[in-house]
Amino acid sequence: MFEIMGATDLKHPENTDRSDGMHPFVVATLHLKEQEKMFLTRTKRRKDTCNPIWCVEHRCLFLLNITDAISENDGTCAVKFDVRDKDSVISDPLTCTLIGSVELPLSKILHACDKMPEERIELQLEHALDPNNSCYQSKIESSTEVGDKNEIGETSSNDFNKPTSLLSIRVRFATPFDQQFMRELDGINDAHGLSIINSYWKKIAKAVHGKNMPKMNDKSPKQQQLITDKSQREVGVNGIMNMISGVYEWKTSKGSDGIRRERVQPYPDPSRLQETRYLSHTEMVKEMYQPSTNWTECGKETEETLGSVYLEILQCEKLPNMDAGEALGNKTDAFVCAIYEESLVQTEVIDDRLSPMWMPWTQRAFCFNMKHPFSQLFISVNDFDLGPSAHDGIGRIAVNLNHFESNVTYTLKYNLHPAANVVAREVSEVV
């Protein structure tokens, strides 16, 4: 099963000024012996971009059925990806201007499916204008000689002189689920949108898994939904509901003991609703240091996994107010985003607090699988905003985990900076 993910820095072969105005699409064909070709797929065009990204609704997925005839000639068979520019509405897609192309032999595809399934493979596009460019060819050859991963023509991260046009794909052996999904997907008309694909996905998943559908419980690793992935409508409706409930539910409460307590954000402990609805600052701090009950496992555990990194986000202090209307109680809606290796996780949003605390029952605890000891852990604090504008970044840190001892729990406090390399250092005019 193939996924054409996207391309970067595409250049129009005839007119470089037109690069941003291109409408690129990909045609995948299987090249058999004696110049025999088999059409596999054609993605939809992406408008006015030289860095296109193709999704499921753009026909980025396709299956390659490896028959006996193909497997016997795997040395000569290859899948060719042609990136073309849809330069006019009436032109035949297969005769549109060729931006670049790349061939992937079947043996290397099988190798990738076996050794690095679902991993991103970046292929250097052979430029349409000058396919016999010796300098360019030598770069491809040199890149294929370096390391095991580069056997399939992947670009090397250390190659500063690499050609810029790249096509990114992913491959894996198709499961019965994939095959059924693709059969159903082929039946969907182009005019249908992503929502229909999603509904088909759920329907097929139910049909394939049936009673064996995985059920989430407290002990199994949870599927986390990122707060920034949620639809604006869903978040907006929840916000309005919270606002309405907030009218009837006071933000603070004074108990019979005379201590002022604040409403716990984002929600009280489901197992102790009454006890944890309102807590004083001292009680909140005490609760915050309790062990987390809601752990999320991130990343895939493979043979390369060296160990696990456990991260719990506890609190932020003295955040700046990023929202207008502080007098009305509208303050920063903070959430924390953490990235480690290939995993991206987020905590829940704490509304209108400048020193937010994440309670043990909320989404604040994450378990990452470590593949390299020098991988950095990036953590940022952001202000959640509704609307077309992006969420505001408040500050970030980069943590070198190789400074820490294994099997030791650290409770650490970091100062936040807008960027790791821009810090409020003292100005050393003397030197």
Place this chain on the structure above:
Amino acid sequence: MENEKALLMSALQATPRHHVNMKSHRTLPVANFTCYGNHDEDCYDVQLLRSYVNEMIELKRLLVYAVGDSISSLIMWRGQVKVGSKHLPLHSLLAFFGGIYVVERTHLLPGFFFLTIAWMMLASSINRQQHPSPWHRTNSFFYYLSILLSNGNSPQKQTLIRPMENHKEAAKFESNWSHRISTDQDAAWKKWELQNEMNRIGNQDLNTEESKASTDPLGENIR
């Protein structure tokens, strides 16, 4: 951590390139900010440039302190390695005997050069292990050696750090260090001001008027 040896050996490999996939376009700016901050490295920015300069200056300052302290400690035979309750000048001893050995056998100089590199790294590690705060200490060379010689994990037991262990000593060490930095900065600042003053005065013509009537009869001849 399941296998410390595997972890140690994997550190020899280059860090792999990671790709983070996300479903929503609204997640991308958050991920970009988390990894890179809100600065565009490709655009010219005075603040960014200055931060790099400051970072280099800070590193240079730390290097000057480290090298200066090491050389003065080595020459003055100060206590360097803690043996029991005493600090002994073992590095000075090693440098002295190494020096007098190699000075008559110059063909050993290349070998001694590489030995010096290893010795400096070892000395740096020992120095860090002697930090008053146990949280700032590193693992010893023998700890890593024991991992390499073992099948998986080091046989050495993990040191238990008690709450607030050596807290006062660590705080005193930190305050001494910051006091030293601020004192040196003040001194450098004064020196800079003095130099400025000297430069300003240096541009003017200086004359010393001498009185013509002298009580010293031999003065003219001696001068």
